[in-house]
Amino acid sequence: MSGGESIREILAREAAGGEATVRGWIRTARHSKGVSFLEVADGSCFAGLQVVVDPALENYEAELRPLGTGCAVAAMGELVDSPGKGQRFELRARRVEVVGTVDPDYPLQKKRHSFEFLRTLAHLRPRTNTIGAVLRVRNAASRAIHAFFQERGFIHLHSPIITASDAEGAGDMFRVSTLDPSNPPRDGEGRVDFGRDFFGREAYLTVSGQLEAEIAALALSRVYTFGPTFRAENSNTSRHLAEFWMVEPEMAFCDLAGDMDLAEAFLKQVFRSVLEQCPDDMAFFNQRIDDSVIATLTHVIETPFERITYGEAVEILERSGESFEFPVKWGADLQSEHERYLTEQHIRRPVIVTDYPAAIKAFYMYLNDDERTVRAMDVLVPKVGEIVGGSQREHRLDVLRRRMRDCGLPEERYGWYLDLRRYGSAPHAGFGLGFERVVQFMTGMANIRDVIPFPRVPGYVDF
Numbered sequence: 169m170s171g172g173e174s175i176r177e178i179l180a181r182e183a184a185g186g187e188a189t190v191r192g193w194i195r196t197a198r199h200s201k202g203v204s205f206l207e208v209a210d211g212s213c214f215a216g217l218q219v220v221v222d223p224a225l226e227n228y229e230a231e232l233r234p235l236g237t238g239c240a241v242a243a244m245g246e247l248v249d250s251p252g253k254g255q256r257f258e259l260r261a262r263r264v265e266v267v268g269t270v271d272p273d274y275p276l277q278k279k280r281h282s283f284e285f286l287r288t289l290a291h292l293r294p295r296t297n298t299i300g301a302v303l304r305v306r307n308a309a310s311r312a313i314h315a316f317f318q319e320r321g322f323i324h325l326h327s328p329i330i331t332a333s334d335a336e337g338a339g340d341m342f343r344v345s346t347l348d349p350s351n352p353p354r355d356g357e358g359r360v361d362f363g364r365d366f367f368g369r370e371a372y373l374t375v376s377g378q379l380e381a382e383i384a385a386l387a388l389s390r391v392y393t394f395g396p397t398f399r400a401e402n403s404n405t406s407r408h409l410a411e412f413w414m415v416e417p418e419m420a421f422c423d424l425a426g427d428m429d430l431a432e433a434f435l436k437q438v439f440r441s442v443l444e445q446c447p448d449d450m451a452f453f454n455q456r457i458d459d460s461v462i463a464t465l466t467h468v469i470e471t472p473f474e475r476i477t478y479g480e481a482v483e484i485l486e487r488s489g490e491s492f493e494f495p496v497k498w499g500a501d502l503q504s505e506h507e508r509y510l511t512e513q514h515i516r517r518p519v520i521v522t523d524y525p526a527a528i529k530a531f532y533m534y535l536n537d538d539e540r541t542v543r544a545m546d547v548l549v550p551k552v553g554e555i556v557g558g559s560q561r562e563h564r565l566d567v568l569r570r571r572m573r574d575c576g577l578p579e580e581r582y583g584w585y586l587d588l589r590r591y592g593s594a595p596h597a598g599f600g601l602g603f604e605r606v607v608q609f610m611t612g613m614a615n616i617r618d619v620i621p622f623p624r625v626p627g628y629v630d631f
């Protein structure tokens with residue numbers, strides 16, 4: 169028992185007629201006098217297949233009539249044109265096997281459940297229409313991401329998950345340790361002695377694969393990473409996860425303009441592919457979650473992104489007449505309310521904000537001649553806000569050293585990073601795309617916890 173035709177493949181057949189076997193889980197069962205209808209889904213596509221069951225089947229009374237939502241079944245029969253609307257074919261069953269019954273307390277009975285409730289059932293929620301569609305969109309987006317870079321000759325780099333360096337210099341890392349927390353070894357001064365920990369020094373889960381991508385880009389020219397990243401920031405919002413997936417391209421001999429061009433082409437191609445690959449899932453999101461998602465994506469694909477500097481953004485916000493919770497002034501980071509005003513109200517499409525103040529950005533960004541701003545860029549989109557963050561990197565050894573000193577980063581920990589500036593340094597640039605933010609944007613899902621199979625957030629790590 170393996171493989172066989174999926175419902176996706178069955179529904180793609182040219183015409184009705186012939187045998188088909190469907191294996192999956194019952195979404196709904198309707199039993200009436202002369203006939204039972206089972207809607208069976210196998211997750212291969214949004215649609216299920218209607219199985220028509222004749223009470224004359226020998227196991228009908230004992231096994232099939234009791235069937236309800238959630239049971240696993242295998243049905244064999246003839247594929248016929250469906251007289252019902254909304255479906256091309258149905259299966260006229262000659263045999264239905266009950267593969268797995270459902271206990272009466274099955275929590276996903278056919279009715280609407282809140283997403284909060286479904287999060288407590290992360291082991292069952294992939295069977296719901298919404299989460300199933302999210303998982304297929306994630307898959308299609310992931311495939312589109314690899315296709316985009318592979319078509320352009322980028323080399324996929326597998327950056328490490330356990331690391332000794334803080335790539336963002338922001339300090340919000342999870343420690344990786346095998347020391348006994350109740351009785352760790354201590355040094356002469358009474359501090360925990362991480363020299364006796366598993367790696368012989370302090371280690372963490374990575375916040376970004378960027379620094380390793382820079383190493384690879386300065387040898388292979390164009391590379392990208394696509395992996396899980398971790399942030400121990402205590403952000404309980406609808407856009408933050410403690411574990412999320414990030415895509416990070418890095419290009420040698422590239423400046424900020426080239427970096428922005430890549431980000432724009434990349435987002436557009438990913439959106440286009442998902443619309444093409446998942447039309448039914450996207451139609452569902454448009455109908456049930458957010459009736460503007462398809463129009464928004466289409467508009468984004470067709471129009472150029474706006475590009476403004478941070479200074480211009482601050483002026484726009486100051487002139488807006490809006491009363492923001494966080495005051496706007498040059499030097500302060502843009503808050504999500506500011507980002508949303510810019511992209512939703514003022515510009516009404518994606519906007520790339522560049523040249524942020526050096527003081528609010530990471531140490532590795534290229535310092536502009538004004539000495540106050542860096543060649544950073546954030547791509548902002550309606551509803552989600554920042555979806556991409558990137559920069560041209562500081563490739564001048566002396567300036568990088570100065571920036572690291574100003575940021576309080578110990579040079580001895582980043583010796584290898586400085587080496588890249590000593591041995592054949594070259595201008596280079598890259599960005600990081602938050603994969604879940606993209607899936608959120610494409611699906612219109614309000615909370616980022618509902619676009620990842622197993623969300624990890626402060627105070628919550630079930631499953």
Ligand code: 4AD
Pocket residue numbers: 335336375376377378399407408409410412414416417554555556557558559598599600601602603604605
């Ligand atoms: O802006 P960030 O912090 O940039 C970096 O990590 C750079 N090293 C990337 C690079 O240049 N290679 O993160 C990049 C993106 C953000 O724009 C956002 O989309 C996403 O990652 N992101 C998060 N997504 C979900 N939960 C969080 N806590 C996130 N933090 C960042």
Ligand code: MG
Pocket residue numbers: 546554556557
């Ligand atoms: Mg950022």
